Amino acid sequence: MSVLEVGALWRKVGQAEILRGIDLTVEAGEAIGIIGPSGSGKSSLLRCIAGLDPIASGRVLVEGKPATPGDGAIGMVFQHFGLWPHLTARENVALALKLVRKLPRREADAKADAALARVGLAAQAGRKPAGLSGGQQQRVAIARTLAMEPRVLLFDEPTAALDPELTTEVLDVIRDLARAGTTMLVVSHEMGFIAGLSTRVMFLDHGQVVQVAPPKDMFGPGAEPRVKGFLKTYLDRVAWAQG
Amino acid sequence: MAVFYESLSAAARGLPVTLAIWLSAVAAGMALGFLVGAARFFAPRLLSAPLVAVVEVVRGTPFLVQCFLLYFGGPFIGIDLSPPVAGFVALSVYGAAYFSEVFRAGFMAVPPAQLEAARLLGLSRTQTVLRIMLPVMALGVLPALANLAVILIKETAVLSIITVPEFTFRMQAVGSASFAVVETTLVLALGYWALVEATAWAARRVEKRIERALAA
Ligand SMILES: Nc1ncnc2c1ncn2[C@@H]1O[C@H](COP(=O)(O)OP(=O)(O)OP(=O)(O)O)[C@@H](O)[C@H]1O
Ligand SMILES: [Mg+2]
Numbered sequence: 001m002s003v004l005e006v007g008a009l010w011r012k013v014g015q016a017e018i019l020r021g022i023d024l025t026v027e028a029g030e031a032i033g034i035i036g037p038s039g040s041g042k043s044s045l046l047r048c049i050a051g052l053d054p055i056a057s058g059r060v061l062v063e064g065k066p067a068t069p070g071d072g073a074i075g076m077v078f079q080h081f082g083l084w085p086h087l088t089a090r091e092n093v094a095l096a097l098k099l100v101r102k103l104p105r106r107e108a109d110a111k112a113d114a115a116l117a118r119v120g121l122a123a124q125a126g127r128k129p130a131g132l133s134g135g136q137q138q139r140v141a142i143a144r145t146l147a148m149e150p151r152v153l154l155f156d157e158p159t160a161a162l163d164p165e166l167t168t169e170v171l172d173v174i175r176d177l178a179r180a181g182t183t184m185l186v187v188s189h190e191m192g193f194i195a196g197l198s199t200r201v202m203f204l205d206h207g208q209v210v211q212v213a214p215p216k217d218m219f220g221p222g223a224e225p226r227v228k229g230f231l232k233t234y235l236d237r238v239a240w241a242q243g
Numbered sequence: 244m245a246v247f248y249e250s251l252s253a254a255a256r257g258l259p260v261t262l263a264i265w266l267s268a269v270a271a272g273m274a275l276g277f278l279v280g281a282a283r284f285f286a287p288r289l290l291s292a293p294l295v296a297v298v299e300v301v302r303g304t305p306f307l308v309q310c311f312l313l314y315f316g317g318p319f320i321g322i323d324l325s326p327p328v329a330g331f332v333a334l335s336v337y338g339a340a341y342f343s344e345v346f347r348a349g350f351m352a353v354p355p356a357q358l359e360a361a362r363l364l365g366l367s368r369t370q371t372v373l374r375i376m377l378p379v380m381a382l383g384v385l386p387a388l389a390n391l392a393v394i395l396i397k398e399t400a401v402l403s404i405i406t407v408p409e410f411t412f413r414m415q416a417v418g419s420a421s422f423a424v425v426e427t428t429l430v431l432a433l434g435y436w437a438l439v440e441a442t443a444w445a446a447r448r449v450e451k452r453i454e455r456a457l458a459a
């Protein structure tokens with residue numbers, strides 16, 4: 001059975017059709033990269049899958065069952081981290097383990113420390129978000145999600161709010177998770193990263209899937225014209241920036 | 244000199260009443276205001292509309308008029324309260340209307356990602372409010388809460404009109420009996436000013452503690 005099945009998913013806000021019939025089936029251990037122009041519906045797709053935005057019609061199944069927010073099936077990492085500022089890194093990770101999983105304090109803390117060690121932050125467990133760099137904060141957010149052992153992890157532009165030199169440390173963590181077999185969907189404008197990470201890449205435009213293909217096709221001659229056009233603008237910008 | 248001693252003894256009897264009504268009304272008003280603010284933030288518009296109306300009426304009429312209505316009008320609908328209780332109830336409701344606005348603004352200021360993370364991790368709404376929203380918004384709302392508490396201290400003077408034996412009521416009695424109106428009014432001003440300063444000092448201490456709790 002597929003880990004995630006999205007079928008004929010529509011999202012509407014008033015008259016606006018934000019997502020128009022998205023289909024996607026994700027097998028265990030896959031990393032799906034999602035790219036597309038601004039406003040194409042990438043965030044909306046992740047939010048609908050997570051249950052944060054209501055869908056007009058269609059289905060989202062995790063291991064064959066409808067998922068609801070908070071049931072632990074889906075974890076999500078946001079562009080702006082969403083860490084709780086009054087809690088230390090360890091407390092951020094341990095809170096849901098205590099309140100939702102009802103683990104005793106010591107067990108929850110041990111699990112939190114293990115999750116933090118996995119993202120390379122064992123030494124920072126006692127610090128509050130204000131005492132961490134942006135990259136460290138995002139890694140705490142990843143650890144917080146990991147600790148709940150979701151079936152699918154969603155990343156919505158996890159490095160878009162970070163300085164370039166902090167981006168790498170976060171992308172490294174995500175890549176390690178993918179190598180370890182975590183099923184994930186990643187929205188990012190870091191094309192090189194998406195190309196190296198993904199088992200398949202999905203290109204969205206105007207709320208529709210233009211193409212789903214392995215990176216070598218999506219970033220090679222196999223790309224649809226619309227994708228090529230988008231990637232060309234993107235590469236032109238990089239070239240321009242490099243002078 | 245006799246006026247001086249009388250003033251002191253009047254203050255000694257009036258101030259505790261002022262303090263008791265003020266502190267209990269601040270506590271009750273804050274609790275009620277928190278509930279109303281939370282309801283207005285979370286409840287669907289249809290349910291929160293009546294709350295909005297009540298808050299607007301309370302904020303749109305003078306406190307003095309509300310005291311009169313409750314104390315003199317209340318008995319007609321079976322609400323017959325002693326002056327101190329009427330004063331406490333009136334001040335609590337009046338404060339709650341303003342406190343609810345502060346808390347609602349505080350709820351709205353919590354970054355959405357913090358709440359969405361809580362939701363996806365499975366925290367219940369109550370857990371999210373108590374364990375995340377309250378602490379996160381504490382620092383932001385504190386100055387406004389302290390400011391309101393100070394305004395409520397000064398509003399307690401209005402309660403003298405419905406014969407609550409508080410600070411102003413006692414001092415006015417001394418003033419009119421002895422004709423030393425200026426002196427007793429000065430004592431009144433000093434007394435309220437001291438209370439206001441003490442409140443501001445306490446608020447600063449609480450603010451420092453919260454800042455320390457949020458620091459790295
Ligand atoms: N709650 C909403 N109400 C109205 N319109 C919305 C809402 N959410 C999203 N949209 C619209 O839906 C479209 C898709 O938005 P979305 O944020 O999913 O795009 P995106 O691909 O993530 O863009 P970006 O790369 O800029 O993050 C946009 O046109 C956006 O304005
Ligand atoms: Mg987006």
